[in-house]
Amino acid sequence: MANLHRGEIEARLDGxxxxxxxxxGALAELESAFGDEDMLAxxxxxxxxxxxxxxxxxxxxxxxxxxxxxITDDDVARMTADGGVAGFVDIVxxxxxxxxxxxxxxxxSEGPAAGGGGGEARGPFPxxx
Numbered sequence: 001m002a003n004l005h006r007g008e009i010e011a012r013l014d015g016x017x018x019x020x021x022x023x024x025g026a027l028a029e030l031e032s033a034f035g036d037e038d039m040l041a042x043x044x045x046x047x048x049x050x051x052x053x054x055x056x057x058x059x060x061x062x063x064x065x066x067x068x069x070x071i072t073d074d075d076v077a078r079m080t081a082d083g084g085v086a087g088f089v090d091i092v093x094x095x096x097x098x099x100x101x102x103x104x105x106x107x108x109s110e111g112p113a114a115g116g117g118g119g120e121a122r123g124p125f126p127x128x129x
Contacts (some may be wrong), residue, residue: 007098008067011091013060013079020091022099024025027108051072053085058094063095 002008010020022030027039034055036042051059061076081087 004098006067008092009063009098011060011094012087013076015080018064018069019067020095020112021066022058022059022095023092026062026066027099029056029065030058033058033062035095046096046100051092053088056088059092059095063091065073 002010006021008019011018011020023055027042031038031042033108034042034045036045057073057077061071061073064071066077083090109119
């Protein structure tokens with residue numbers, strides 16, 4: 001079970017429950033992948049609420065690796081999520097909320113990708129849904 005106090009979430013990918021967490025190492029990986037200088041620049045990038053599907057793959061893969069999964073970005077790109085594309089958006093939103101804050105614990109722990117049937121995806125930052 002995911003521990004929200006440690007920034008963990010649970011998500012279903014390819015019908016399997018996974019734990020995801022953006023550890024310091026995972027954040028460093030994302031800083032490098034996105035060409036950001038530091039965590040503040042990375043957070044500002046995510047706060048804009050405009051992420052490509054490539055960005056989502058990198059964020060989900062980093063979260064899975066942060067939780068100990070041995071998985072590549074290409075593996076994640078071939079996975080399916082409950083709810084389709086909206087399910088992937090929900091996973092990213094909940095993971096970013098759990099990591100950087102900006103939402104309630106319920107928003108980070110529930111949702112269609114977590115199996116909570118929470119309806120629409122919740123955005124971690126103002127201006128996103």
